[in-house]
Amino acid sequence: MSLLTVRDLWVTFNSADGLVQAVRGVSFDVQPGQTLGIVGESGSGKTVCTQSLIGLVPGASVRGQAFFDGADLLAMRPAEQRSVRGARIAAIFQDPLSSLHPLYRVGWQLEEMIRAHRPVTRRAARTRAVELLELVGIPHAARRVSDYPHQFSGGMRQRVMIAMALALEPELIIADEPTTALDATVQAQILDLLRRLQEATGTALVIITHDLGVVADIADEVLVMYAGRVVESAGRRALYYEPHHPYTKGLLESIPGAAGHSGALRPIPGQPASMIAVPPGCAFHPRCRYAMDRCRSDLPDLHQVGAGHRSACWLPGRLLGFGVDVEAQRERAARELSA
Structure with a gap:
């Protein structure tokens, strides 16, 4: 309990x-x-x-x-x-x-x-x-x-x-x-x-x-919050090594010495969403390099992307990880969502 x-x-x-x-x-x-x-x-x-x-x-x-x-x-x-x-x-x-x-x-x-x-x-x-x-x-x-x-x-x-x-x-x-x-x-x-x-x-x-x-x-467990909502929840190991939500991935890439990138840090572009005028759809979409048309209009719910791992993102269930090809991921997502 x-x-x-x-x-x-x-x-x-x-x-x-x-x-x-x-x-x-x-x-x-x-x-x-x-x-x-x-x-x-x-x-x-x-x-x-x-x-x-x-x-x-x-x-x-x-x-x-x-x-x-x-x-x-x-x-x-x-x-x-x-x-x-x-x-x-x-x-x-x-x-x-x-x-x-x-x-x-x-x-x-x-x-x-x-x-x-x-x-x-x-x-x-x-x-x-x-x-x-x-x-x-x-x-x-x-x-x-x-x-x-x-x-x-x-x-x-x-x-x-x-x-x-x-x-x-x-x-x-x-x-x-x-x-x-x-x-x-x-x-x-x-x-x-x-x-x-x-x-x-x-x-x-x-x-x-x-x-x-x-x-x-x-x-033991980690919740990632953005614009007043939980956008990802998972055990510590899954969240750090297999992040799914682009916001989580952005936070990890901003840590000095994070796996998957070297040299200059990669900050998340833009500013956090205004809590007075929250953007429609996924609130992170104005800052997201994976954003699709659906992200701008439809609010994603937390859904299962792995054992004990949930993400509020329209991207497919395959975890993003580090170093993924953005355009290939976006194209694949569009194909799966239209199927």
Whole structure:
């Protein structure tokens, strides 16, 4: 049984320029102990999709279903959401400096997190706070627990955020761009820490990033989002070695050292689709080198292209891979679609 089951999730915002369609009909599952990666460019709807599940998108219209351990998160009252948020579903945000209060000591903030959900004494909460800082690798935790956030480096602040997320032993952690502001060495340390802690605690993890390289070693399953929709979903190995959707292929080709190309990187042309005026048909078609007439008018659904591998693309089921002849692929697709 899935720990989290999301079905047909829609999230929209009213703005001065029109209706922002941030998330459009997203569905996915997270199994207990699983790591799910959600990737895509900035503005693809990754963050809004996950934050809407825990009530962190004020002013938005949210439709759909999100069953967590059998209860629909989207149907809960605010008080019920608060009882789940933090205690059973925790979040690690992109910028720990803005997430930690600058005027309170790190230990005090960890203690308040614990005491908000557990009937424990301040002394017991302080003991737990020190244990958590030790768990995430903060040196001299008993002393550093009394420091302020500005006294920690960026990597150490992110470790504090991870400690806060683990404080109540949640069943699910949502990590939203947890390594974006960190250098490559610290980024690798944080990802390794998340992997080791997950193995030790059995917590499910949803990691959100714009960088496919970040989830290369940590994710079990990967969702690729574009213009508020899931355009491809697959196991990590299938997605990296046999991408089907042209957008996924473009993301992979933009990774330094990616298989199948050498020399200069090949960026995806154009700009991400406007979420106020989403193009008809496949939203990626203005940027797609494989685009056909059908792509400009008909919206493709996610369909099976391999075992556990789905893609929202009109191209035939044979996977694109790297180095494919674009014109030959487009001609073949046209023949199959007209047959």
